[in-house]
Amino acid sequence: MADPRLTFTLHHLVAVLDRHADAILRRELGMTYSQFLFLVTLEGAEGVDGTTLARHLDVSRAAVSKRLPWFVERALVEVRDDPRHGRRTRLFLTDAGRTLARTAADTLEDALQAPARSDLDVDLDALHRDLDALLTWLRAGLDAGAHDAPGADAPDDA
Amino acid sequence: MADPRLTFTLHHLVAVLDRHADAILRRELGMTYSQFLFLVTLEGAEGVDGTTLARHLDVSRAAVSKRLPWFVERALVEVRDDPRHGRRTRLFLTDAGRTLARTAADTLEDALQAPARSDLDVDLDALHRDLDALLTWLRAGLDAGAHDAPGADAPDDA
């Protein structure tokens, strides 16, 4: 990374994508990109507790704890007590939450990915495979070389 | 993006890269990844004013304004008045700042990119080309389709 351009391109790309997705969702659905991420992530892991959702979102437990009331007030997410564990809660999408997550996903699909697949001369699937390989390699390297570097752990989903 | 996995992989990859780079720099040089970004970005644009540096960093003017004293106190960055413009300042790396930026870049190179090039079965240059193409396409699409979506502007460097 003495030549850090690949990393820079990645950062830039993510920033532009996020901004664009955020603008679309705000305009079309009055929601934020990170609200979308929250809902979609939960959709893919329904019934998990807060700790697990935090791990899926790559965010702290406290962050999830602070954001939850917003979704509950709007009846997008339901928090149920775990009957087997007084401390733990289980999180579910309501029907409205699921519908919103899917509508948002479709909106982004139509606005971004579909156009990209049709007019861009890049094989997105191959690209995705390479990025995945890179990610996997990185994680392996981290676990191996990092005696003192903590970072995220618990290979539970990815 | 009804199938948002490419975006997710990108986010994940960037997060892992940043965490790893941050850990390395903290351990080896007692500095933060975002401090490194600040220095490297300035190295590539020496003499710019705060507004321009903010644009290069993809961050607000206020953010640069708040961070500058930290670098100046440590004699890594020098702020000179622009003789032609009483309000504007021009920003330069000191020798120490330049040295630190380069050491940090080399450290990351050794720890990440070099190993990746040697044991990873991914063509990083091709990957970079594809990401660049995607980024370029995205930006073009934004400028074209976004009547109301503001976003960043001023095609000045990238």
Add this chain to the structure above:
DNA sequence: CCCAGAATGTCAACTAGTTGACATGCTGCG
């Protein structure tokens, strides 16, 4: 020349995350 308007750096108030501490509940070893 002059003044409307834009650009610059900074400030205050806010936002969404972090870490570390805590009370509480569960688990398993003796």
Add this chain to the structure above:
DNA sequence: CGCAGCATGTCAACTAGTTGACATTCTGGG
């Protein structure tokens, strides 16, 4: 059983950004 230890959710304090407002400085068209 009992209790040491871990996991869970939440809180307070902090961090690094944001936006919007501001004073100040420059610029350009009458």
